[in-house]
Amino acid sequence: MSHFDNETSVSPLDLIADGEAIVIVDVRKPAARTISGLRIPGSTWRHPFDAANWADAFTGRRVAVYCVHGHEVSRAVRGFLEDCGVKARLIEGGFEAWRDAGLPVEPVGMQDD
Template sequence: MSQNHNEISVSATELETLGDEIIILDVRKPAARSGSGLAIPGARWRHPFDAANWAGEFKGMRVAAYCVHGHEVSQAVRGYLADTGIEAVLLEGGFEAWKQSGLPVEPVADTDA
């Protein structure tokens, strides 16, 4: 992603290497997020069906959205963000791919979900 800003997805290992270069958005549905009890460290949770109300806070930033498996939810959010001019990608395989890669996770804060 760092060289081709037209990509729409990034692997878990690629996302981890981006560090502070990108904001990670957890856009899992509330039940899926709380059911998992875990998140990518530093990820900001936003309700996936309310993007019209929160997208503006990420104008001018690079973001990566993830849902459980990287399918409909994160794809829709990524598309919406991109349509509003935000440089957005999705995490290939979603949170499950992140966990399967052995990358760090943290407990979901009670106030986030």
């Protein structure tokens, strides 16, 4: 069983080690995303306050969401996705923990939207 199955969050290193297909969704607010200029490779950006209009696109998929620090924004989106029946986890510590772990990042705009 992966770390993904029974938790509401997953560490960046456990996410990488999981090995199963997981969609990574960047739910940082637009300004925070623009200021950073970076993203987790392969992630897709969705506006965090518009989840009602995009949640259905992830039905039947395993999703990991991240914001800047893994606090309010990603927790709210994760909860909303779970309420919609999407198996969702937040990345512990958000984008900053990912980057601090030395995991790869790439510029925003690399076929992400």
